[in-house]
Amino acid sequence: xxxxxxxxxxxxxxxxxxxxxxxxxxxxxxxxxxxxxxxxxxxxxxxxxxxxxxxxxxxxxxxxxxxxxxxxxxxxxxxxxxxxxxxxxxxxxxxxxxxxxxxxxxxxxxxxxx
Amino acid sequence: xxxxxxxxxxxxxxxxxxxxxxxxxxxxxxxxxxxxxxxxxxxxxxxxxxxxxxxxxxxxxxxxxxxxxxxxxxxxxxxxxxxxxxxxxxxxxxxxxxxxxxxxxxxxxxx
Numbered sequence: 618x619x620x621x622x623x624x625x626x627x628x629x630x631x632x633x634x635x636x637x638x639x640x641x642x643x644x645x646x647x648x649x650x651x652x653x654x655x656x657x658x659x660x661x662x663x664x665x666x667x668x669x670x671x672x673x674x675x676x677x678x679x680x681x682x683x684x685x686x687x688x689x690x691x692x693x694x695x696x697x698x699x700x701x702x703x704x705x706x707x708x709x710x711x712x713x714x715x716x717x718x719x720x721x722x723x724x725x726x727x728x729x730x731x
Numbered sequence: 732x733x734x735x736x737x738x739x740x741x742x743x744x745x746x747x748x749x750x751x752x753x754x755x756x757x758x759x760x761x762x763x764x765x766x767x768x769x770x771x772x773x774x775x776x777x778x779x780x781x782x783x784x785x786x787x788x789x790x791x792x793x794x795x796x797x798x799x800x801x802x803x804x805x806x807x808x809x810x811x812x813x814x815x816x817x818x819x820x821x822x823x824x825x826x827x828x829x830x831x832x833x834x835x836x837x838x839x840x841x842x
Contacts, residue, residue, distance in 0.1 A: 621774075650829070650830075658834070658835075659832050659835050660775060660835075662829045662830065665828070673828060673829050675829075719777045719780070720765070720830055721777075722775050723774050724773060725772075725774050
């Protein structure tokens with residue numbers, strides 16, 4: 618079964634450091650997403666990416682965040698200067714096309730900012 | 732503004748009982764309503780989904796009931812099992828756009 622893979626599974630960083638979370642979406646998918654889930658809370662939308670550009674972003678996705686698809690397979694989320702409140706699970710997700718198909722999530726990357 | 736409201740926050744059900752989780756939405760442009768199941772330490776996984784042109788969809792023990800006029804939809808888990816213990820999220824989307832998630836329901840099925 619196809620799957621979205623994410624690395625690292627857990628990263629601990631000091632406040633103010635840059636972090637890059639990596640994702641490999643399912644190969645034939647066209648839309649890519651990053652979601653965030655603070656422990657015990659709901660899944661929050663960060664950003665969607667289509668055709669090599671951001672298609673939509675939330676208020677959470679401020680100037681400290683950026684996304685990139687550096688090659689044909691990887692999709693990255695960069696946090697330039699991490700804050701304590703960035704500690705969360707970050708989920709990458711992808712979908713075949715925009716026709717309401719299944720959104721596949723990765724296993725998540727747990728970010729802990731000290 | 733919370734696009735999708737979910738209740739209850741937590742639910743405890745006896746094995747064999749029926750679990751019911753409810754969601755309500757505001758945006759009438761939503762045209763896809765999935766339910767996701769999440770186990771601790773895992774990403775959400777699609778359980779079942781419905782479009783607004785039908786009022787009910789059943790897959791095994793899982794049923795979505797959809798009330799377009801009330802802008803509500805619910806997940807029913809029949810014959811609930813301990814293995815169903817997880818967090819369930821409803822969601823809504825407009826085709827091609829972001830998914831809005833509910834706040835989640837923690838379900839515990841006791842033997």
